Every structure is written in structure tokens, then in C-alpha cells.
Amino acid sequence: MPPSLRARCRYLAAIETSCDETSFSVLECDFSNLGEADATADLAGSTPATGLPALALPHRVRVLAHLVHSQGSLHEPFGGVVPEVAARDHLAHLPALAREGLRRAGLRAADCGAIAVTAGPGLIGAVMVGYLFAQGFAEANGIPCLAVNHVDAHLAPASLIPRFDPSQDCGTWLSLRKPAFPRLSLTVSGGHCLMAFWPEWGQQILLGTTLDDACGEAFDKVAKLLGLGYPGGPLLEAQARLGDTGRFAFPVPLSTGTARTRQHAVCPLPFSFSGLKTAALRATQACRASQGEQLGQKDIADIAACFQDAATHHLCDRITKALELCATHPNLAPVAEIVVAGGVAANGAFRAKLAKATNVPLFFAPLSLCGDNATMIALQALLQANDGRHIMPFSRYDFAPTLTGHFA
Ligand code: KG4
Ligand code: ZN
Numbered sequence: 001m002p003p004s005l006r007a008r009c010r011y012l013a014a015i016e017t018s019c020d021e022t023s024f025s026v027l028e029c030d031f032s033n034l035g036e037a038d039a040t041a042d043l044a045g046s047t048p049a050t051g052l053p054a055l056a057l058p059h060r061v062r063v064l065a066h067l068v069h070s071q072g073s074l075h076e077p078f079g080g081v082v083p084e085v086a087a088r089d090h091l092a093h094l095p096a097l098a099r100e101g102l103r104r105a106g107l108r109a110a111d112c113g114a115i116a117v118t119a120g121p122g123l124i125g126a127v128m129v130g131y132l133f134a135q136g137f138a139e140a141n142g143i144p145c146l147a148v149n150h151v152d153a154h155l156a157p158a159s160l161i162p163r164f165d166p167s168q169d170c171g172t173w174l175s176l177r178k179p180a181f182p183r184l185s186l187t188v189s190g191g192h193c194l195m196a197f198w199p200e201w202g203q204q205i206l207l208g209t210t211l212d213d214a215c216g217e218a219f220d221k222v223a224k225l226l227g228l229g230y231p232g233g234p235l236l237e238a239q240a241r242l243g244d245t246g247r248f249a250f251p252v253p254l255s256t257g258t259a260r261t262r263q264h265a266v267c268p269l270p271f272s273f274s275g276l277k278t279a280a281l282r283a284t285q286a287c288r289a290s291q292g293e294q295l296g297q298k299d300i301a302d303i304a305a306c307f308q309d310a311a312t313h314h315l316c317d318r319i320t321k322a323l324e325l326c327a328t329h330p331n332l333a334p335v336a337e338i339v340v341a342g343g344v345a346a347n348g349a350f351r352a353k354l355a356k357a358t359n360v361p362l363f364f365a366p367l368s369l370c371g372d373n374a375t376m377i378a379l380q381a382l383l384q385a386n387d388g389r390h391i392m393p394f395s396r397y398d399f400a401p402t403l404t405g406h407f408a
Pocket of ligand 1: 019188189190191192215216217219220231232233234237342343344345346347348370371372
């Protein structure tokens, strides 16, 4: 963040349009914890140990507006997001959403000190709608446009404000948490499944990514197979609550055997969900073969329960293995906390299972901030501004460095 910006950045607007949610938020930031010297030291100051820029955050924020327009019903007939439809719907809704957000915040556009926006990764047409709107907003008001990495942004709420319920907390001051390092992060969304070790702010070492589907994508595909609609994750979770996890033997991915792929050399703890999709398909075929074309309600619930049980078991298994790896690997270190975010982090069964599986302090993104939203983009802008990165619109994620060499 340019030094002068923080002084002006009492009100920070933010936009998210990377996939099928159009979202606009306004944050009020209280930097009164930082003295005059700090106020000009954002980019110049650095921590003695690493030379990384010092992290200069407000000590508390208020979410003045948090608006999310979901396109779920628009994409439902197609069983997944149609990029062209998504981009057009963002165009149709973003201007009114921004006006309404400012109205709720009690502000004019010119009152905002900066605007943050998702620059990627995402559906490039959808990203461009939000990015260009934000550029226009910034130009018209003479304020900076802060381009944010969407995947990193998913972790920002878990890092800073693990509790936030928009129906109660909009307009109330939220103290920012001070995250502990080293830490482990897991981002599980519809497009990504990434586990990383963070020695400190601004540094990530990738420990695992998916060999095939992202976890949320697998939830969506199995939900589609079961005829549950889109987005499938929450619908499948609701069915799983009614089902029997003992009915089908779904294999927990990558839990047996010692085969190491090229991927293992780069990421020691990869994820995989394609085998679980196949297991779900086989289970539906077996049910159909025994009782006719239609799946019964009990079949749907049981298959959902078995899939969710194995998928969440896999996520927990990767995390517990990562904790062991961090504690023993010479280039890593025991972790002080775990942060978990992304759409799948909203899954109640996963939250409960992971809480049981580890004693390490665990921070999930608040439920309302697990899926795509602009509040996480604003929070990430506060974090990202500290390392002075500027990002151009992009569709793919620039992965963190890996432990290449140590696992070859
Ligand atoms: O983070 P997100 O909103 O968008 C991306 O950046 O991808 O994640 C959306 C994904 C979808 O695949 C959705 O089905 C999944 O998160 N999801 C869930 C749940 N809620 C959303 N998966 C499992 N259980 C849930 N409760
Ligand atoms: Zn997302």
C-alpha cells in the first residue's frame, strides 16, 4: 500500500466477480493503532529476520456493506457455471450492487480511499467485468485500484476475522486477529485444492494440490450424478445428513500403497477426488441395477453420505500428514495454527471431523465468508498491500514455490 494510501484508506470498497457470485463490500478501517512513524513505513519497513515488508494492518475493521448476488439458479439448468452467462450476469448486476453497497455504507463513491478487486484466477470474462468496473470507479474518483489474488483472498477472513455473520455484524467493529506462524493453510473451493506451509507472511511453500478435480468440483459432479442440482456441495451435504456412511465402501484416496508419482516430487501430499467420483458412479449403477432406473431417496442419501465421508476423511488425512511432515522436515517447522477456507470449508461434517483430528489451533473462514464474496477481497487487499504487489487480470493461479528436490 503506498504510504499515503493508508491515511486515506478509512473506507475501502471491494468487488468480486471471478465466477458465479457478484459481490460488493465496503470496509471501514481503524488504523489508530499505528503511530505516525508506522504510517509511512509500510513499504520501507521490513522485518529484520527476513527482509519482508512489515505487516501494517488496521487493528479493527467494520464491514459497512456486504452484498452477494448469487447466480446459482441461472446456471442450475446446465449443471455447472457457463462462463459467458456468468460474465453477462455480472455486467447486468454489478452497477446496481455497487450503488446499493454505497447507500448501505452511507457513503458516496468519492469517500472511498481505494477500491480492491479480484484480478484472478477465475473465468476471464467474469474477472474482466469486475476488474474494468473497478478501474473505472478508481479513475473517476482519483483513487487507487488494488488488484487482488482470489485464491489467496479466500484465506484472509480465516486469518483475520474468523467470526462474522452479516445479519448481525455489519456495522460493528471487529478486532483483527494476529495470525501465528509458521502455519498450514488449506484452500478447498470449486476450482482449487491447495495446501501450503507458511513460515511467515508473504511466504508460502506448496505441500499439496490436486492431481485431478478440485474438492468442490467433485462435490458438484457427484451431486449432479444424484440429480441434486447446482451448486452441489450444500445440497449433497444436506442429503448426507440423512444417509448411512456404512452402506458403501468408498476408498479414501491415496491412503494405501507407496507409489510415488512425479507430482509427489513437487508436492509431497497431493489430493485426488476422481476415484471417489467413480465410486459414486458405481454405487448409483449398482442401485439402479437392483431396483430399476430411478434412484430411491435412501440410495441418494447413502451415496451422498459415503462420498462426503471419504472426501472429508481425505482432507483430514492430508492435513494430519502435513502436520507430521512440517514437524520433521528440515526445511519446515512445527505449525502454530491451521487456517482453512474456500466453499468446501462451509461443510459441517468436515469442520467437525478436522476439529477432532488435530490439537493445533484451527481457524475456519466464517461460514458467510467461505464462498466467494467481496469482503474477503477487501481483507486480502489490506494484507497484499503490505508487500506492494501489483497484479494484472489473469485466469490461472501463480502457484507458490514447492519443496522440489527434497522429495525427488
Ligand atoms: O470458494 P467457492 O465459493 O468458489 C470458488 O472459488 O470455486 O467454492 C464453491 C465450491 C462449490 O464447488 C460448492 O459446491 C462447494 O464450494 N461448497 C461445498 C459446500 N458449500 C459450498 N462443498 C461441500 N459442502 C458444502 N457445504
Ligand atoms: Zn473462490
